[in-house]
Amino acid sequence: KPHSSRKRLPVIPPGVEEPVFLDALEELRKHLGADNVERNDKPLKDGWYMEHPNTHDMMAIVDDEELVPSAIVYPGSTEEVQQVVLWANRHKIPIFPISMGRNFGYGGAAPRVRGSVVIDLGKRMNKxxxxxxxxxxxxxxxxxxxxxxxxxxxxxxxxxxxxxxxxxxxxxxxxxxxxxxxxxxxxxxxxxxxxxxxxxxxxxxxxxxxxxxxxxxxxxxxxxxxxxxxxxxxxxxxxxxxxxxxxxxxxxNPGGYESFMYTFPNEDDLPDLIEIIRPLRISNILENVAQLRHITQTLASRGKPRSAYYTGSGIIPEEAIHAAAAATPVGDCTWIYYGMAYGPPHIRQYKLSIIDAEFKRVAGARRIDPSTLPPDEDFWARDRVAAGVPDIQELRWVNWMPNGAHIAFSPVSPIRGADATRLFALAKRRHDEFGIDIFPVFCVGLREMHLIVEIVFDRADPARRRAALDCLRCMIDDAAAYGYGEYRTHLVLMDQVAGTYNWNDGALMKFNEKLKDALDPNGILAPGRCGIWPKRYRNRGWEM
Ligand code: ADP
The missing domain is CATH 3.30.465.10 (Uridine Diphospho-n-acetylenolpyruvylglucosamine Reductase; domain 3)
Known part of the structure; x- marks a missing residue:
């Protein structure tokens, strides 16, 4: 592992002397019990999704030590959360609440300000x-x-x-x-x-x-x-x-459900397909937040590393993707639509037949018969998720790279062919520039789509980490220049993304700052989260 053996210096909150901090922790132990206040002074261990650390971002996009808390505390009730908040105000120590900290791709359990005290609510408040x-x-x-x-x-x-x-x-x-x-x-x-x-x-x-x-x-x-x-x-x-x-x-319970999957052969089928999807989705013939995925991600979802398909350097060539896809039960294609129809059979059939006629307007569209797909196929994981059954198979595409971690570019667009094409093209151009294989998926909401482009990178390789971050920063700016904004982002990108929402001389952020200063006069709660800095921190070099 890249960092678990590294010797660590103590982490303390910004602007607080270590002995003062240690006294403050002693005071907090009296309120919460000694077991419920831990310093973050042991080696950082990444674990895996189900045994994730609350000491750092397991999928670090910057140096592991940059986004680390000084301590982690475990309140057991709302009253204990109040105690922690009052304590933070007394000592001017930044605190950062997490529920469970499995927010991977967006920062995991990490705080925005190094040395914050993470409030892990999930461990004891889980009723x-x-x-x-x-x-x-x-x-x-x-x-x-x-x-x-x-x-x-x-x-x-x-x-x-x-x-x-x-x-x-x-x-x-x-x-x-x-x-x-x-x-x-x-x-x-x-x-x-x-x-x-x-x-x-x-x-x-x-x-x-x-x-x-x-x-x-x-x-x-x-x-x-x-x-x-x-x-x-x-x-x-x-x-x-x-x-x-x-x-x-x-x-x-809708009284029955049925997953369906269509494949489309060409990359440039995208705009026509999106135009077909929009009216069906808005009128609820397509009923769920479905996914339109690129074949590269579906191939990666099989869990094998990219080296199983291609051992050269640079981006995996399209021919390698298509040859590999052709050898899978899904077959060769470029886009895959995973959807579900809900209700008893006759209700589903009504919707499915409309969907079938519409999707087949795209030349070469194929409906894949689920009975031809083996149990570990991605289709069945999508089937469970769309039926509300929790699952973790989706994680498998992280194996695409060694020490695989992921971080997402997540812009919002209308459900329109021209927008989908523009966003996909700008993401692809930047992925090509930075030598990153592209994993785009359009999640179709009701009147908009979240395009989620997951960058999978080797977190043990600082150069690849840097490339992933640079690629993301470029895509955020490119997208904003066209009028697209992210629906959510990683801790290190929050200032940049908040900065794109700047209509009328940043009026919205000024409003948020006014609220922040009124509600949190000491600026202790999650400073910098979503780009909102309290007065004590503002314009003092914390933004990144
Ligand atoms: P998950 O358990 O879904 O993985 P997290 O617990 O990491 O997600 O929550 C995602 C983010 O939302 C956190 O980083 C934190 O900033 C914010 N958050 C989570 N829970 C709370 C909460 N109870 N109160 C305020 N903010 C929260």
């Missing part, structure tokens, strides 16, 4: 507080993973309830929703499906949003808005509060 089989809702704490929620619903025998899961199911349901992650059932927009938050503010007060503000209510998880300004938005992709509870809608 499913309620599942309502009547309302089809749940109320959860930060440490509830998709696997845990899924298993609990099964254990209670609620066959009529489904959950929605992202590509990999080990993360926090709450953490993913507040970071506006997506899944692949009709409930794939996680933030849109939440209802009600409990939040510890940066000065230590606790609020409940929406109907949660009304004592004795029984509608916190069914009506998201309550009365007055809708405040939930400021607690997603921000640093304005620590979310300690969240309500979420659960999908009713």
């Amino acid at each position: 499913i507080l309620d599942i309502s089989p009547e309302d089809c809702t749940c109320l959860i704490e930060p440490g509830v993973s998709y696997f845990a929620l899924y298993n609990e619903i099964k254990a209670r025998g609620y066959e009529h309830l489904w959950i929605d899961v992202p590509d990999v199911g080990g993360g926090s349901v709450l953490g993913n929703a507040v970071d506006r992650g997506v899944g692949y059932t009709p409930y794939g927009d996680h933030w849109a499906c939440h209802s009600g938050l409990e939040v510890v503010l940066p000065t230590g007060e606790v609020i409940r949003t929406g109907m949660g503000a009304l004592p004795g209510n029984n509608t916190w998880q069914t009506f998201p808005y309550g009365f007055g300004p809708y405040s939930d938005g400021i607690f997603s992709q921000s640093n304005f509060g620590i979310v300690t509870k969240m309500g979420m809608a659960l999908m009713p």
Whole structure:
């Protein structure tokens, strides 16, 4: 491993002397118990997805020691979270909340400011507080993973309830929703499906949003808005509060489902295909957040390294990809659409026949018969995910490179052929320039697409790490020049991405800074997250 044996210097919060910090940690141990306050002073170990570290970004895109906390603390209740927040204010120590820290590709468990104290909420605050089989809702704490929620619903025998899961199911349901992650059932927009938050503010007060503000209510998880300004938005992709509870809608079991998969032969089938997809998606004939993937990623999803297909240097040649694809059960193609139809057979058939007629307008389109595909084929992992079953097979494409790590370019576009072509072309041009194989996938929301281009890089090779980061920085600027912005990004890119949302002389960021200074006068909560710096840090060289 690249770094586990390296001798480490102690990490301390910025602007605090080490002895003062050690005293402050002693004080915190009195509130939380000695076992629940740990210094980050042992060798950094990467582990793997299910045994991920909370000491650093396991998929480091910069030097491992750059994004590390000084300590990790484990509160067991909302009251203990308040204690940590009050403590941070007393000592002016930056804190950084995570739910479970499996936010891979966007920073994992790492804080933005080196030496912050990470609040790992997930370890002890992992209760499913309620599942309502009547309302089809749940109320959860930060440490509830998709696997845990899924298993609990099964254990209670609620066959009529489904959950929605992202590509990999080990993360926090709450953490993913507040970071506006997506899944692949009709409930794939996680933030849109939440209802009600409990939040510890940066000065230590606790609020409940929406109907949660009304004592004795029984509608916190069914009506998201309550009365007055809708405040939930400021607690997603921000640093304005620590979310300690969240309500979420659960999908009713649709009474049947069927995955389908179409392949399209040519790279330049993309615009026609996207034009076909848009009306079908907006009218809900295509019902889920489906994926339109490039064959390179599907090939990588088989789990073999790229050296199994090509041992030369530079980008893997197209002929090598197509030759390899032709030898798989899917066969040769360039784009693959993975979708699902929901409901009993006659309802599905109605939609599937429209989809079939429309997709086959693209010359050479093929519907792949799932019965021809072996159980470990990517198709079946997509099938589980689109049916709300947590899974981790998706991780396999990280094996494409040795010491594989990933980081994403994630711009949003309308569902239009011209936009898809422009974004794909700019990503491809930059990947060619930096010698990186391209893994694009269009995740089709309702009226927009998230293009997710995962860069898989060798994290033990500083030059390749650098190339990945440079490539990303160029793509973000190229995209912004055309008017496209990222829906989410890695810690080290947050300043750059926030800087692209600069209409009217940066009016939105000025507003965010005003909120930040009002809510967090000592600037202790996740400074710099999403490009929002508190006054104490602003314009002092922290931006990158
Ligand atoms: P996951 O468990 O889904 O992998 P994380 O716990 O890493 O995700 O959450 C993703 C990001 O969202 C974190 O880095 C953090 O900045 C933010 N976040 C997560 N949970 C909370 C929370 N409870 N309160 C405030 N911000 C949070």
